[in-house]
Amino acid sequence: MQIVLLFLAIVIAVSYLGKKFYRRFFIKESSCDGCVLGKTGKEKHKD
Amino acid sequence: MKIALLGNPNTGKSTIFNSLTGLRQHIGNFPGVTVDKKEGVCMVNQQAHTIVDFPGTYSVYPRSEDEKVVYQVLSDSAHEDFPDVALVVVDASNLNRNLFLFSQVYDLKIPVILVLNMSDIADRRGIRFSIEDLRLEFPGIKIVETTARVGIGIAKLKKEIETFVIPDKRASFLPNFKLFQVEDLENQCLDAKKRHLKITETIKKISSNNEDSFETKSNKLDKILVHPVFGYLIFSLVLFLLFQFIYVFASFPMDFIDGSFSSLSNYLHTIFPEGLFSDLISQGIVPGLGGVLVFVPQIALLFLFLSLLEESGYLARVVFIMDRLMRPLGLNGKSVVPLLSSVACAIPGIMATRTISIWKERLITILVAPLMSCSARIPVYTLLIALVIPSKLIFGFINLQGLVLFALYALGLVSALIMAAVMTFFIQSKEKSFLLLELPSYKLPRARNIALMLFEKTKVFVWEAGKVILAISVLLWFLTAFGPGDRMEKSVHILKQESSFRHLSKEEQEEGIAAKRLSNSYIGMIGKGIEPVLKPLGFDWKIGISLLTSFAAREVFVGSLATIYSVHNEGSETVSLIDRLAQEKRDDGTKLFTLATGVSLMVFYVYAMQCMATLAVVKRETKSWKWPLFQLFFMGIFAYVGAWITFAFFK
Numbered sequence: 001m002q003i004v005l006l007f008l009a010i011v012i013a014v015s016y017l018g019k020k021f022y023r024r025f026f027i028k029e030s031s032c033d034g035c036v037l038g039k040t041g042k043e044k045h046k047d
Numbered sequence: 048m049k050i051a052l053l054g055n056p057n058t059g060k061s062t063i064f065n066s067l068t069g070l071r072q073h074i075g076n077f078p079g080v081t082v083d084k085k086e087g088v089c090m091v092n093q094q095a096h097t098i099v100d101f102p103g104t105y106s107v108y109p110r111s112e113d114e115k116v117v118y119q120v121l122s123d124s125a126h127e128d129f130p131d132v133a134l135v136v137v138d139a140s141n142l143n144r145n146l147f148l149f150s151q152v153y154d155l156k157i158p159v160i161l162v163l164n165m166s167d168i169a170d171r172r173g174i175r176f177s178i179e180d181l182r183l184e185f186p187g188i189k190i191v192e193t194t195a196r197v198g199i200g201i202a203k204l205k206k207e208i209e210t211f212v213i214p215d216k217r218a219s220f221l222p223n224f225k226l227f228q229v230e231d232l233e234n235q236c237l238d239a240k241k242r243h244l245k246i247t248e249t250i251k252k253i254s255s256n257n258e259d260s261f262e263t264k265s266n267k268l269d270k271i272l273v274h275p276v277f278g279y280l281i282f283s284l285v286l287f288l289l290f291q292f293i294y295v296f297a298s299f300p301m302d303f304i305d306g307s308f309s310s311l312s313n314y315l316h317t318i319f320p321e322g323l324f325s326d327l328i329s330q331g332i333v334p335g336l337g338g339v340l341v342f343v344p345q346i347a348l349l350f351l352f353l354s355l356l357e358e359s360g361y362l363a364r365v366v367f368i369m370d371r372l373m374r375p376l377g378l379n380g381k382s383v384v385p386l387l388s389s390v391a392c393a394i395p396g397i398m399a400t401r402t403i404s405i406w407k408e409r410l411i412t413i414l415v416a417p418l419m420s421c422s423a424r425i426p427v428y429t430l431l432i433a434l435v436i437p438s439k440l441i442f443g444f445i446n447l448q449g450l451v452l453f454a455l456y457a458l459g460l461v462s463a464l465i466m467a468a469v470m471t472f473f474i475q476s477k478e479k480s481f482l483l484l485e486l487p488s489y490k491l492p493r494a495r496n497i498a499l500m501l502f503e504k505t506k507v508f509v510w511e512a513g514k515v516i517l518a519i520s521v522l523l524w525f526l527t528a529f530g531p532g533d534r535m536e537k538s539v540h541i542l543k544q545e546s547s548f549r550h551l552s553k554e555e556q557e558e559g560i561a562a563k564r565l566s567n568s569y570i571g572m573i574g575k576g577i578e579p580v581l582k583p584l585g586f587d588w589k590i591g592i593s594l595l596t597s598f599a600a601r602e603v604f605v606g607s608l609a610t611i612y613s614v615h616n617e618g619s620e621t622v623s624l625i626d627r628l629a630q631e632k633r634d635d636g637t638k639l640f641t642l643a644t645g646v647s648l649m650v651f652y653v654y655a656m657q658c659m660a661t662l663a664v665v666k667r668e669t670k671s672w673k674w675p676l677f678q679l680f681f682m683g684i685f686a687y688v689g690a691w692i693t694f695a696f697f698k
Contacts, residue, residue: 001324002320002322002323002324002325003323003324005324006323006324006327006525009324009327009521010521010522010525012518012521013517013518013519013521013522014518014522016514016518017515017518017519017522017599020515020659021659024659024660024662024663025662025663025666
């Protein structure tokens with residue numbers, strides 16, 4: 001059971017980091033980790 | 048209905064946008080906070096209206112990247128954002144300048160509601176004018192008086208939106224107005240002259256007093272705060288005090304969080320059944336997250352002080368005095384807003400460069416902005432300062448650790464200015480942009496605004512950075528807990544055979560086994576592979592691994608160190624990260640975190656471009672891979688050489 005959970009945790013971690021990297025560099029919209037610009041979730045951010 | 052929010056910079060458009068939409072768009076008491084259009088929905092009497100907040104501009108004719116968006120939309124009635132109604136927000140205490148843009152929008156025959164914002168300031172300054180007379184000068188418009196920052200007039204504004212009827216026909220302010228091409232400066236100039244003359248006449252007609260002789264409190268304060276000598280001294284003092292306060296006030300909550308995470312890790316270790324997933328949580332995730340979250344009080348305090356300076360209007364004065372300092376270096380005050388924004392985070396800083404009209408000046412500002420020490424560096428700096436700088440008072444009142452933090456921020460600023468000067472020399476430009484800055488009135492910061500801004504920024508830091516740290520902690524734990532084949536077990540077996548091992552105490556034996564397992568894990572092998580490159584800087588392979596992972600984001604460095612040092616140390620969960628690092632030794636038995644290593648690492652972090660998100664934004668803003676890669680490369684070289692020299696000097 002613990003091994004299954006560990007495996008799941010690693011898959012989620014790798015997928016999350018991969019998705020983050022892809023969205024940062026290959027999708028136009030980019031948000032910031034340390035600021036509130038465009039972070040309310042309800043608004044549309046346009047170039 | 049599609050509503051456009053237009054107006055000069057710093058007239059409170061975003062505050063009105065937030066009040067109408069319920070969103071929390073960043074606001075600040077200085078020009079250029081909004082550099083992109085933002086869209087929200089305003090519900091009035093169960094009817095949804097789309098509101099688009101545009102960057103502030105003095106004219107519909109753009110002079111910089113951020114202003115282009117206004118021209119693009121207003122010049123093209125087929126544009127998807129072309130408004131049914133324009134809410135033109137003007138500063139009621141400065142009608143003369145603000146009516147220029149308003150009259151242009153009016154002449155474009157766009158239905159318009161004129162919002163006279165900051166009417167409290169106009170009242171305080173004794174500025175009186177007749178709204179009825181103003182309405183006669185611009186027939187067909189609606190006028191609403193507001194003091195948006197305290198919510199006065201917003202209900203009335205919503206009522207006006209609800210009952211707004213688009214007029215069939217409308218008069219012109221200047222007859223035969225037509226929107227010229229952006230390049231047609233000659234005709235734009237003629238139009239501007241005529242418009243200014245007519246606005247001056249209009250103001251004379253509607254005004255019932257003359258405020259020119261009235262010297263405001265803001266003006267009196269400015270005589271000191273933007274003084275050529277005192278201005279810089281006061282700014283230096285403000286920064287110095289800021290870092291002192293950060294150290295003094297953050298220590299109690301930091302100790303509390305640190306202690307809580309250590310206890311949590313220990314507690315989880317005792318209650319979970321033995322197994323790999325339990326180890327991942329108690330040795331990987333909890334120490335990794337705790338290592339960074341412990342620095343949240345300091346980051347929150349930095350945000351708090353920056354918000355206070357921004358909201359009060361002082362930051363705009365800093366822009367003004369820095370303009371004088373930056374001109375000899377080839378830049379001007381327009382670069383100051385991006386650089387100051389970068390103290391919180393380089394991303395809004397780089398986006399704020401859109402206000403710079405000359406591409407080369409903008410590029411240089413983008414390239415040097417990440418040198419300003421951002422909030423993500425605070426965990427790294429604070430950890431290293433706590434490790435190698437003694438906590439003592441100089442002259443009985445100056446906190447030495449706070450002073451070092453101040454020095455690191457100053458080093459970042461000075462390096463950014465020097466590099467900008469060097470780059471200006473290589474990247475020549477025939478044009479020069481200029482700083483046009485309206486100094487806003489000083490305002491007493493509003494507790495609600497500050498609290499909201501602080502909450503939002505801290506939440507985003509914890510949530511966004513937390514997710515990355517969590518994911519990296521999981522991977523690091525895996526790479527630290529496992530090695531190829533039976534390499535780890537074999538190395539431990541060989542160690543146990545050594546005669547010297549048997550003479551060690553039980554505790555020393557456990558430490559020896561933990562070190563052996565760690566150096567033969569996947570992470571140990573990668574670390575040992577890069578160690579020769581980092582040795583001249585005084586770093587061992589564990590620091591090297593943390594440097595690698597912190598390419599995702601700088602604060603990951605601390606989380607990574609916490610995870611690496613926590614794995615295989617089952618018996619010492621209650622020891623804080625700082626204590627654990629302080630005990631760390633090199634292979635030759637000497638202390639790892641000496642003054643030389645610590646300062647060398649700090650210098651490395653001042654210069655290194657270790658932020659994936661910043662690189663992505665630089666790529667987006669420069670529309671090329673060339674500049675982010677150049678930035679990564681030149682900052683990396685500076686970091687390496689700077690750390691090398693520092694280590695050699697202090698060693």
